[in-house]
Amino acid sequence: MAMVNPVVDQSPAAADPVDPESAEWLGALASSGAQREAALGRLHEMLLRVAQRECRRRGPRLRVTGPELEDLAYQAAADALVAITRKLGQFRGESRFTTWAYRFVILEVSDKIGRHFWRNPSVLLDAEDWDKLPDRFGFEPAQEAEWRDLLAALRRAVDTELSPRQRQVFIAIVVNAVPLDALVIELGSNRGAIYKVMFDARRKLRAALAANGYMSHDITGRS
């Protein structure tokens, strides 16, 4: 089975020297009393600002608006603050402390949006709306004669080449357009595991289409 490359890109071998501003954050958050409370308050303010901005940025593509979106930003900032204070010892100085902290709140926004999807889902997980597949890839109805056989071959490959898990994930994400982060929640999995399932499914499907002359073989290392 093909693997998503487990080789880690070059990364700092050991903890890098921490810049003065980051050191100040670490000192204040590791302290106690009023100094720590003030640092937590300031950090929460920054996280909330990033979360609100991120929710606004993604908002137009979501079915979440107004107070619900604002509530989502508050939840993301609060949960990110808890995660950051719990994982403070993992900060290695590879970036500024605030950049490291912002990553937490961005990931929390993604998680909250994924969970929100199932509050009012537009599709059921076991549905299979193959008729929407041409539109998903931008195939024009007027040119159906050109792509009908290709998509029929793709569907056959999905049914015959993929494992049950790969098929389930492919149908949900590609055919039914369930966001990957929402599927992660529904399947009780994680983003990396679902991405890996899709990665392997994509390789298998291309190989099947290439073997039947519908597509060229993948070119290793293409960017």
Next chain:
Amino acid sequence: MNGYSELDHFLHTDPRDVGCTQAMKMMHVYAELVAAGEPPEQRYPGIAAHLHACGPCGEDYDGLLAALRDETP
């Protein structure tokens, strides 16, 4: 992009792709390099490949980069 090239792009897998876990782990370092105007693709080719292919991680990366750029006076 027409339907065929969209499907072709979707079914392409890059062997350098490090996957979500590694990309999320180093996203702050990668984004900071980009915000500073440095090309991170040479140092982190596997992360670059992943961010190109993975919608959710790409979205997170865009958000983090936007947050960093928002900070710049």
